[in-house]
Amino acid sequence: MASRLSLRVVALVYLGAVLVAPVAVVAYKTFEPGLGSVWDSVTTPAAISAFWLTLEVAAIAVPLNAAVGVMTALALVRGKVPGRRFVEALIDLPFAISPVVVGLALVLLYGREGWFGDDLAKAGVTILFSFPGLALATIFVTLPFVVREVAPVLREVGEDQEQAAATLGASRWQAFWRITLPAIRWGLVYGVVLSTARAIGEFGAVSVVSGKVAGETETLTLLVEKRFQNFDLSGAYAASTLLALIALVTLGAMVLVNQRKELS
Amino acid sequence: MSGLSASLPRPRRRYATGGAGALGLGVATLWLSLIVLLPLAAVVDHSVQDGLDAFWTSVSSRQAVAALVFTLLVSLLVTAINVVMGTVIAWVLARDQFAGKRAVNALIDLPFALPTIVAGLTLLALYGQAIAFTKWAVLLALLFVTLPFVVRAVQPVLIELDRDMEQAAHSLGASHRTTFLRIVLPNLAPAIVSGAALAFARAVGEFGSIVLISGNKPFDTQVSAVYAYKQLESDNTTGAAAVSVVLLALSLLVLVALRFMEGRRHRWNG
Amino acid sequence: MTRTCASSLLAILLGLLVVGCGGSEDTKTGSGVGSDEQAKSQLWLVAYSTPEVVYDEIIPAFRNTAGGGDVGFKTSFGASGEQSRAVEGGLTADVVSFSIEPDVEKLVEAGLVAEDWKRATPTKGLVSKSIVCFIVRKGNPKRIETWDDLIKPGVEVVTPNPFTSGAAKWNLLGAFAHGGLPYVERLIKDNISVQPKSGREALQTFTGGEGDVLLSYEYEATTALKKGEDIELVRPADSTVEIEISIAQTKDAAPAAQQFIDYVLSPEGQAKFVGWGYRPVNPATVELTRSRFPDPPKVTTITDLGGWSKVNDDLFDPEEGAIAKIEADAGVSTAR
Numbered sequence: 083m084a085s086r087l088s089l090r091v092v093a094l095v096y097l098g099a100v101l102v103a104p105v106a107v108v109a110y111k112t113f114e115p116g117l118g119s120v121w122d123s124v125t126t127p128a129a130i131s132a133f134w135l136t137l138e139v140a141a142i143a144v145p146l147n148a149a150v151g152v153m154t155a156l157a158l159v160r161g162k163v164p165g166r167r168f169v170e171a172l173i174d175l176p177f178a179i180s181p182v183v184v185g186l187a188l189v190l191l192y193g194r195e196g197w198f199g200d201d202l203a204k205a206g207v208t209i210l211f212s213f214p215g216l217a218l219a220t221i222f223v224t225l226p227f228v229v230r231e232v233a234p235v236l237r238e239v240g241e242d243q244e245q246a247a248a249t250l251g252a253s254r255w256q257a258f259w260r261i262t263l264p265a266i267r268w269g270l271v272y273g274v275v276l277s278t279a280r281a282i283g284e285f286g287a288v289s290v291v292s293g294k295v296a297g298e299t300e301t302l303t304l305l306v307e308k309r310f311q312n313f314d315l316s317g318a319y320a321a322s323t324l325l326a327l328i329a330l331v332t333l334g335a336m337v338l339v340n341q342r343k344e345l346s
Numbered sequence: 347m348s349g350l351s352a353s354l355p356r357p358r359r360r361y362a363t364g365g366a367g368a369l370g371l372g373v374a375t376l377w378l379s380l381i382v383l384l385p386l387a388a389v390v391d392h393s394v395q396d397g398l399d400a401f402w403t404s405v406s407s408r409q410a411v412a413a414l415v416f417t418l419l420v421s422l423l424v425t426a427i428n429v430v431m432g433t434v435i436a437w438v439l440a441r442d443q444f445a446g447k448r449a450v451n452a453l454i455d456l457p458f459a460l461p462t463i464v465a466g467l468t469l470l471a472l473y474g475q476a477i478a479f480t481k482w483a484v485l486l487a488l489l490f491v492t493l494p495f496v497v498r499a500v501q502p503v504l505i506e507l508d509r510d511m512e513q514a515a516h517s518l519g520a521s522h523r524t525t526f527l528r529i530v531l532p533n534l535a536p537a538i539v540s541g542a543a544l545a546f547a548r549a550v551g552e553f554g555s556i557v558l559i560s561g562n563k564p565f566d567t568q569v570s571a572v573y574a575y576k577q578l579e580s581d582n583t584t585g586a587a588a589v590s591v592v593l594l595a596l597s598l599l600v601l602v603a604l605r606f607m608e609g610r611r612h613r614w615n616g
Numbered sequence: 617m618t619r620t621c622a623s624s625l626l627a628i629l630l631g632l633l634v635v636g637c638g639g640s641e642d643t644k645t646g647s648g649v650g651s652d653e654q655a656k657s658q659l660w661l662v663a664y665s666t667p668e669v670v671y672d673e674i675i676p677a678f679r680n681t682a683g684g685g686d687v688g689f690k691t692s693f694g695a696s697g698e699q700s701r702a703v704e705g706g707l708t709a710d711v712v713s714f715s716i717e718p719d720v721e722k723l724v725e726a727g728l729v730a731e732d733w734k735r736a737t738p739t740k741g742l743v744s745k746s747i748v749c750f751i752v753r754k755g756n757p758k759r760i761e762t763w764d765d766l767i768k769p770g771v772e773v774v775t776p777n778p779f780t781s782g783a784a785k786w787n788l789l790g791a792f793a794h795g796g797l798p799y800v801e802r803l804i805k806d807n808i809s810v811q812p813k814s815g816r817e818a819l820q821t822f823t824g825g826e827g828d829v830l831l832s833y834e835y836e837a838t839t840a841l842k843k844g845e846d847i848e849l850v851r852p853a854d855s856t857v858e859i860e861i862s863i864a865q866t867k868d869a870a871p872a873a874q875q876f877i878d879y880v881l882s883p884e885g886q887a888k889f890v891g892w893g894y895r896p897v898n899p900a901t902v903e904l905t906r907s908r909f910p911d912p913p914k915v916t917t918i919t920d921l922g923g924w925s926k927v928n929d930d931l932f933d934p935e936e937g938a939i940a941k942i943e944a945d946a947g948v949s950t951a952r
Contacts, residue, residue: 085522086442093438094450096431100489101456104468111471154374161371171601172382177544178597180551180571183590186578187385190392190587193705194726197388203706211707222381276458283461285554286571290578293707295660295692303461303554308693310467310558311816312668313843319471322464329459336459337452579698580779
């Protein structure tokens with residue numbers, strides 16, 4: 083039908099212009115100077131450090147939020163939580179907060195003049211401008227994902243199986259491992275994938291608390307910004323393409339997991 | 347992505363088997379407080395540390411107000427565009443069949459996966475001088491990052507929607523347009539609003555994709571998040587905190603309104 | 617499942633051990649600015665953004681010298697004020713270099729740098745100099761040559777915001793030295809179109825197509841030209857202000873810090889600065905390179921203007937400063 087076709091065209095053209103074209107152009111501009119130059123760009127010591135640093139930060143933030151996220155989802159869905167609505171809004175908040183506010187908040191807490199500044203200085207602990215600061219910022223922004231994916235699954239799945247297990251003598255822990263966890267597994271994995279993507283791509287909050295020490299607190303996204311500002315446009319594109327590739331892998335994982343989710 | 351909407355009434359069992367237990371609840375509460383509540387409390391506290399007058403001065407400076415107005419306007423515009431295009435895209439994905447549909451469907455999530463700074467760079471690469479440092483740059487960046495929200499909110503609803511009513515309407519002679527407006531749209535409305543609210547909240551706070559390409563011209567292309575960042579950099583943490591509180595309040599307002607609406611809807615549906 | 621959990625935990629722990637093992641140089645030659653584990657000592661260099669290209673050359677050269685071989689470097693570059701704030705907020709630093717003296721004084725107040733830091737170097741705390749210049753489009757289509765050309769109608773000027781970019785204060789001081797407050801007021805109100813947050817961002821804004829002339833420093837033009845940007849340097853024909861870049865070591869600095877500063881101020885180190893367009897401060901190098909750095913007829917220094925304390929209080933104080941008031945009237949954000 084004409085209207086169906088035109089609707090399809092409108093949708094595809096919009097997507098093409100807003101989504102595909104920009105990404106395609108960056109990919110093109112990245113490889114314009116040649117594969118060798120791109121390889122050089124992503125294998126400078128700074129780039130390698132940035133890559134590993136980014137992954138390490140994600141490796142801390144994501145599992146922590148996953149573990150606590152599952153606990154929170156369980157508590158919210160199955161327990162009696164006073165002020166449930168408030169808690170739910172709190173969980174959603176990192177979704178809607180500007181990353182700059184996150185960075186500012188961390189500075190106000192852990193900076194030298196922050197709430198904990200003195201205590202930290204006395205204990206000789208540095209949070210800002212080093213790895214822990216990056217981790218905290220990333221933990222904040224990736225907090226909601228696992229909870230939001232696991233909670234609805236928990237709700238749908240219900241407690242019948244666990245109750246049956248209980249009557250058969252299983253401990254709470256056993257019931258969790260053997261029944262609950264497998265039941266929520268695709269929701270959990272999907273949440274983990276989303277958190278990872280978010281953690282790797284975080285820029286604003288990290289920009290405020292990083293200190294930009296090359297090789298130490300400079301993540302891949304910060305490296306992109308730095309290269310852009312140093313007129314190293316092709317270097318910025320190369321690092322961006324690396325991030326985009328990671329994004330595509332994450333996207334692929336999301337698609338796969340989604341399929342499994344729908345099947346189970 | 348589904349929200350944490352209130353569940354249908356179930357026989358309540360306190361800490362039933364498989365639940366997290368008191369320890370789990372304790373850990374969750376501690377975590378949330380430490381990671382979310384505490385930092386935000388610090389921001390609010392700091393914003394009023396010089397008194398409410400100073401807060402008001404920071405927030406009502408000409409540049410701050412201009413940034414906020416621009417932020418709100420462009421976010422509303424972006425949300426409006428998303429409502430329309432998001433629904434169209436969701437419709438095409440749910441109801442249409444064509445080669446490569448699976449790929450297109452997967453692509454929708456790209457803005458979720460791509461770092462914001464890369465998004466900004468891609469727009470710069472594509473449109474170059476033409477839009478750099480203009481309001482269009484901000485608009486395009488925001489359209490990119492908010493694209494999935496409405497689509498992903500509406501899509502599952504469309505897929506699950508019972509076609510019987512539409513078919514009945516057709517057999518009674520209703521045009522496509524009438525069917526859509528009278529039957530489909532009311533069912534989609536809550537999902538659209540939910541997606542739109544999240545898109546709006548996201549747009550209002552967006553930073554990474556805008557900071558490189560908008561030129562951040564005061565009174566022209568400067569959004570509140572960037573303004574707050576500038577205040578932070580000029581050591582005006584109180585001013586930055588004040589603007590942050592405004593942005594926070596906006597986000598909270600949107601989220602709470604969303605919850606309230608979802609709660610009402612569920613009550614309505616029994 | 618427990619086994620996979622345990623092994624992933626192990627992987628994470630191993631990963632943590634790997635932190636910092638990548639090195640920090642961002643060039644393809646990779647000749648080792650590196651923060652190697654084998655290095656006997658670590659030197660943390662926190663500096664403002666533009667001389668990163670210079671230090672990328674100086675550091676490997678330093679490590680090739682007798683004393684510098686076993687020093688590993690950690691470097692951080694960013695906007696001068698931002699970097700100063702970071703060090704004040706806890707960022708480790710052994711050697712700091714900022715584009716305005718007050719950014720170092722901030723650290724003296726915070727107890728991180730000795731009060732007599734200027735006397736620790738033969739150059740009175742300076743590492744390089746420059747002058748305020750105009751950067752224009754190739755061919756100088758609007759024929760900009762003097763400060764008065766800037767306030768002609770239709771000329772759009774780009775200069776960084778002096779309240780986020782300390783270095784930008786030099787630009788406005790140049791304007792002030794030329795025509796006092798009335799000139800500055802006219803410039804800000806009528807001709808300055810945008811004030812980005814840092815000198816480098818201003819340069820990017822300009823090369824991105826915004827404005828007719830950029831107020832900047834002589835060396836920024838050299839750097840931009842070396843990186844292939846399509847611009848032209850114009851030294852003001854009438855007057856300008858001399859820019860002084862500071863360097864200092866922190867109180868708890870490693871012993872290598874003094875060695876490094878000595879090297880930076882030596883003819884070898886200074887030669888690297890000259891290569892990127894910075895004016896040297898080592899007397900021998902100054903003599904050698906005098907012809908490369910011509911001066912306008914009148915060059916004002918910060919001392920001529922009364923020193924930074926006076927200038928900051930009179931002109932840039934967020935509440936009382938004359939220029940701050942002008943900027944606020946024009947609606948630009950001022951600090952505090």
